[in-house]
Amino acid sequence: KAGVTQTPRYLIKTRGQQVTLSCSPISGHRSVSWYQQTPGQGLQFLFEYFSETQRNKGNFPGRFSGRQFSNSRSEMNVSTLELGDSALYLCASSLDGGVLEYFGPGTRLLVL
Amino acid sequence: GNSVTQMEGPVTLSEEAFLTINCTYTATGYPSLFWYVQYPGEGLQLLLKATKADDKGSNKGFEATYRKETTSFHLEKGSVQVSDSAVYFCALSPTSGGTSYGKLTFGQGTILTVHP
Numbered sequence: 001k002a003g004v005t006q007t008p009r010y011l012i013k014t015r016g017q018q019v020t021l022s023c024s025p026i027s028g029h030r031s032v033s034w035y036q037q038t039p040g041q042g043l044q045f046l047f048e049y050f051s052e053t054q055r056n057k058g059n060f061p062g063r064f065s066g067r068q069f070s071n072s073r074s075e076m077n078v079s080t081l082e083l084g085d086s087a088l089y090l091c092a093s094s095l096d097g098g099v100l101e102y103f104g105p106g107t108r109l110l111v112l
Numbered sequence: 113g114n115s116v117t118q119m120e121g122p123v124t125l126s127e128e129a130f131l132t133i134n135c136t137y138t139a140t141g142y143p144s145l146f147w148y149v150q151y152p153g154e155g156l157q158l159l160l161k162a163t164k165a166d167d168k169g170s171n172k173g174f175e176a177t178y179r180k181e182t183t184s185f186h187l188e189k190g191s192v193q194v195s196d197s198a199v200y201f202c203a204l205s206p207t208s209g210g211t212s213y214g215k216l217t218f219g220q221g222t223i224l225t226v227h228p
Contacts, residue, residue, distance in 0.1 A: 033214030
């Protein structure tokens with residue numbers, strides 16, 4: 001059974017650009033959660049999607065958005081990138097919003 | 113709000129030593145508690161969990177007991193191996209109708225290095 005996959009694994013962008021990250025959950029899982037990991041702030045919850053609806057949201061500005069497709073794959077978008085958005089972005093999936101057992105390997109975003 | 117505090121790291125041990133990583137939390141209600149492990153270059157994996165007071169989670173020789181009276185969930189292992197070298201995260205989720213909606217509050221993480 002394939003795990004949570006994320007693409008791309010690495011990205012370099014410049015300030016002001018936008019970026020889209022993708023997450024494919026474990027087969028059969030309908031909930032996808034996104035987290036930002038930085039050395040200073042640690043792991044912070046971004047949002048959670050279930051059946052194409054955002055069900056929960058963390059304390060991030062509106063530049064951070066996401067969506068989920070009918071096949072449960074999820075994308076997150078960051079517009080008008082800032083240097084502080086440089087981070088490892090992790091996603092995790094679960095059947096229905098329960099325990100998060102596995103996270104993907106993450107997408108490492110560097111904003112120059 | 114909810115918060116999780118882990119002991120400062122990094123922790124360096126010799127193989128077969130006893131491991132304790134302290135974790136305390138602040139939360140309203142009755143949260144569920146977790147330990148996650150992150151190996152180099154990989155995503156987080158759930159190591160163990162406990163959903164109510166006095167529950168003991170265990171996996172791969174690691175244990176942690178949910179202590180509501182001291183709001184703690186310390187991770188222990190009796191004999192560490194070099195392969196246990198990783199970053200360990202304590203986390204909590206609020207209980208809400210049985211699901212947390214994927215929202216976890218994490219501690220800062222503790223880097224563990226085990227030498228042969």
